[in-house]
Amino acid sequence: MQDFINQLNSVQQEAVLSTEGPNMILAGAGSGKTRVLTYRVAHLLNKGIDSFNILALTFTNKAAREMRERIESIIGPEAKNLWMGTFHSIFAKILRNEHEKIGYPYNFTIYDTQDAKNLIKSITKELGLDDKLYKSNMVYSRISAAKNNLISATAYSNDASILSEDKRMGKPEIRRIYSIYETRCLKAGAMDFDDLLFKTYEVFKKFPDVLLKHQQLFKYILVDEYQDTNYAQYTIVKMLAKAHNNICVVGDDAQSIYSFRGANIENILNFQKDYSNTQSFKLEQNYRSSKNIVAAANAVIAKNKDQFQKDVWTDNDQGSRIKVVKTKTDNEEGKAVANKILNLKLEKQLENQQFAILYRTNAQSRSMEEALRKLNLPYKIYGGLSFYQRKEIKDLLSYYRMTFNPNDEEALKRIINYPTRGIGKTTLDKLILTSNKNNKSIWEVISNIDSYETGIGNGPKLKIKNFVTMILSFGSELFRKNAFDLGQHIASHTGLLKDLYDDKTPEGISRYENIQELLNGLKQFSAQEESSNTPSKTLDKFMEDVALLTDADNENQDDYNKISLMTIHSAKGLEFPYVFIVGMEENLFPSQLSVNSRSELEEERRLFYVALTRAEKAAYLSYAQTRFKFGNITYAEPSRFISEIPLDYIEMPEVNPPRNYAGTRLAESNSFVSRSPIPPGKKLVSLEKAEKQTQTSNTTETAKRSPVIKEGQTVEHLRFGRGKVISVDGIGPNKKAVISFGKHGQKQILLKFAKLKIVG
DNA sequence: GGAGGCCTCGGAAGG
DNA sequence: CGAGGCCTCC
Numbered sequence: 133m134q135d136f137i138n139q140l141n142s143v144q145q146e147a148v149l150s151t152e153g154p155n156m157i158l159a160g161a162g163s164g165k166t167r168v169l170t171y172r173v174a175h176l177l178n179k180g181i182d183s184f185n186i187l188a189l190t191f192t193n194k195a196a197r198e199m200r201e202r203i204e205s206i207i208g209p210e211a212k213n214l215w216m217g218t219f220h221s222i223f224a225k226i227l228r229n230e231h232e233k234i235g236y237p238y239n240f241t242i243y244d245t246q247d248a249k250n251l252i253k254s255i256t257k258e259l260g261l262d263d264k265l266y267k268s269n270m271v272y273s274r275i276s277a278a279k280n281n282l283i284s285a286t287a288y289s290n291d292a293s294i295l296s297e298d299k300r301m302g303k304p305e306i307r308r309i310y311s312i313y314e315t316r317c318l319k320a321g322a323m324d325f326d327d328l329l330f331k332t333y334e335v336f337k338k339f340p341d342v343l344l345k346h347q348q349l350f351k352y353i354l355v356d357e358y359q360d361t362n363y364a365q366y367t368i369v370k371m372l373a374k375a376h377n378n379i380c381v382v383g384d385d386a387q388s389i390y391s392f393r394g395a396n397i398e399n400i401l402n403f404q405k406d407y408s409n410t411q412s413f414k415l416e417q418n419y420r421s422s423k424n425i426v427a428a429a430n431a432v433i434a435k436n437k438d439q440f441q442k443d444v445w446t447d448n449d450q451g452s453r454i455k456v457v458k459t460k461t462d463n464e465e466g467k468a469v470a471n472k473i474l475n476l477k478l479e480k481q482l483e484n485q486q487f488a489i490l491y492r493t494n495a496q497s498r499s500m501e502e503a504l505r506k507l508n509l510p511y512k513i514y515g516g517l518s519f520y521q522r523k524e525i526k527d528l529l530s531y532y533r534m535t536f537n538p539n540d541e542e543a544l545k546r547i548i549n550y551p552t553r554g555i556g557k558t559t560l561d562k563l564i565l566t567s568n569k570n571n572k573s574i575w576e577v578i579s580n581i582d583s584y585e586t587g588i589g590n591g592p593k594l595k596i597k598n599f600v601t602m603i604l605s606f607g608s609e610l611f612r613k614n615a616f617d618l619g620q621h622i623a624s625h626t627g628l629l630k631d632l633y634d635d636k637t638p639e640g641i642s643r644y645e646n647i648q649e650l651l652n653g654l655k656q657f658s659a660q661e662e663s664s665n666t667p668s669k670t671l672d673k674f675m676e677d678v679a680l681l682t683d684a685d686n687e688n689q690d691d692y693n694k695i696s697l698m699t700i701h702s703a704k705g706l707e708f709p710y711v712f713i714v715g716m717e718e719n720l721f722p723s724q725l726s727v728n729s730r731s732e733l734e735e736e737r738r739l740f741y742v743a744l745t746r747a748e749k750a751a752y753l754s755y756a757q758t759r760f761k762f763g764n765i766t767y768a769e770p771s772r773f774i775s776e777i778p779l780d781y782i783e784m785p786e787v788n789p790p791r792n793y794a795g796t797r798l799a800e801s802n803s804f805v806s807r808s809p810i811p812p813g814k815k816l817v818s819l820e821k822a823e824k825q826t827q828t829s830n831t832t833e834t835a836k837r838s839p840v841i842k843e844g845q846t847v848e849h850l851r852f853g854r855g856k857v858i859s860v861d862g863i864g865p866n867k868k869a870v871i872s873f874g875k876h877g878q879k880q881i882l883l884k885f886a887k888l889k890i891v892g
Numbered sequence: 893g894g895a896g897g898c899c900t901c902g903g904a905a906g907g
Numbered sequence: 908c909g910a911g912g913c914c915t916c917c
Contacts, residue, residue: 191906191907192906192907193906193907218906218907219906219907220906220907221907224907242907244907245905245907325906325907326907328907329907360906389904390904390905390906392903392904392905393904393905393906492903492904493903493904494903494904495902495903495908495909498908515904515905549893552893552894554893556893557893679907680906680907681907682905682906682907699903699904699905700904701903701904701905701906702904702905702906723903723904724903725903726903739904760908761902761908762901762902762908762909763908763909764908893917894916894917895915895916895917896914896915896916896917897913897914897915897916898912898913898914898915899911899912899913899914900910900911900912900913901909901910901911902908902909902910
């Protein structure tokens, strides 16, 4: 540990050693930011600062975990006591300690965005408002924005300019929805993500003693990715730092890409004004990328007006110029990228994990996936539906939530009739009506159902009582069983496990497996149990973490050597030797919604900067001339960002004649432009047909290698075992077979996905 | 209560 | 195009 300092360059060293007062570290892309942060904390501890007195805030669990692990490897288990985590998890911890001050139970539930939107939907409905006008997404983002700007429901209702804006949009009732939303959350003992920030602010503001306590506790404060902070985060940090004034923020204004969710780049641009006598450090040496990439990225970002002057440079090799690839269609683009990856792999003996394909929108992943699948290139997609958002997982978690907080209404609404127990929509509506009328939670109503005028008949009433008894029985086990035992008990006792087990469709099987995975997680959690008479790893403790987890926290072991596919947003903070940035088209990247405002266009440019600077050795840009958008073919122009890269650093595609792209070993399949399915001059209508023809001919091509499935054959399926092919239907990628699998019954199987082996 | 048909709408996304 | 919401019909 003694000479960790020597591993740093001189600016990095200064940034680590300058522990007192306000410090701002501007960290260019790939400049060793994490290293500086971890060493800075290690240095503080080394100096004798108590780990309990250090607060380090990040935006993602992953960043917090990585930092903690690295610090632990330097200074040992002492690192466990650091206050290190995401804004949300640290503030949730504070709020659980101070729950009484805001009238919440200790075990408050954290509503995710889906819960919050569902609640908004039901409020809109109960108020009899038009749900086309008051779309839950829109209302949610309005409320969220208000909270992130520390505007309470009351303040919202009294703010003339907000009200007139709502009125102008024809939506004057948002204030009412907001205010009822707040009441309902309180009644349910629930907070949404924004509340974790907003209520922390409120507690600090209303209770100076609580603020003072935390100001004294957090003698040293660090904030990572400061350019991504919103007003609430900015304000709370400022409040906390007031006493000791030891605040260090780290960030890069050039990588601010989250303004659409409230991040305010001004926070970092104004840091020196906010905190007098700021020491600032610029980490400008890039350790990640080639000279060529650094130069190209610098040239791009220089087009932005508002930024700190930075001079990012590197000692790395010159590297090759950025290559631009042009294809006729989005599917061709996918093929070109996949072919290029295959070539590079063979040519340079590379691993899959050295490649990333980055795109602006999730929808673009499809053409990439198809092409990769055809070449048998393993890939992993980040983003999309998260594990914790899956229906079956949310259902089971809803039971868990109700076990320790039965007032949780969104959980109750999900499970009161799942698995089916005869408490239908009509009954639920009556319950909601009664609970609203009496200003009680639904749980309070159903657990004393006889004392309310609900208009519910005796049949359903009995079923409700059984449901209540069941939930109560789970609650009584909460502190007697550990998380796994109770979790398992709930999964089976509710009938949820059996319900999923009985479903033998592939989706059903996967749902069952997901539940098993969740239970495995519980098992691991409970295994950390200390030896004592009462379990400490109880279900409610497990749930404290779960609400704040995301998919990125669930890295799968067998996913490690795969090509990464993700949006540029989720690539921030990552690096790959070879990076493909696809869909470089006007109205896609930059997005159509951004091209009319300077600030939004600048944010898109920062996004492009982030994308480029992910690359270590080489970056490839590609664009298609036509692309399927919402089922229609649209024409596209190459992105303006391509032309913002000086010609010294980039290789443009040769328009005429079409030529192969770089490596030529697999010349035939490696061409980027020569495989156009459309003869020049043909009209648009024929495009779709032509596309289909290519797909068909490709299938014939692959047929040489993979078996042709025919009627009457016996085949073996990974999951269903042996079966007989009844019929084959469709062409190209849509080719599917009806196969009879004995005890699993008849299945329709898309051949392009299924791994079928011909047995006879 | 659930399956299936019709309609609508579409950005990026951590906690 | 395709996911999700809503409605209808059984």
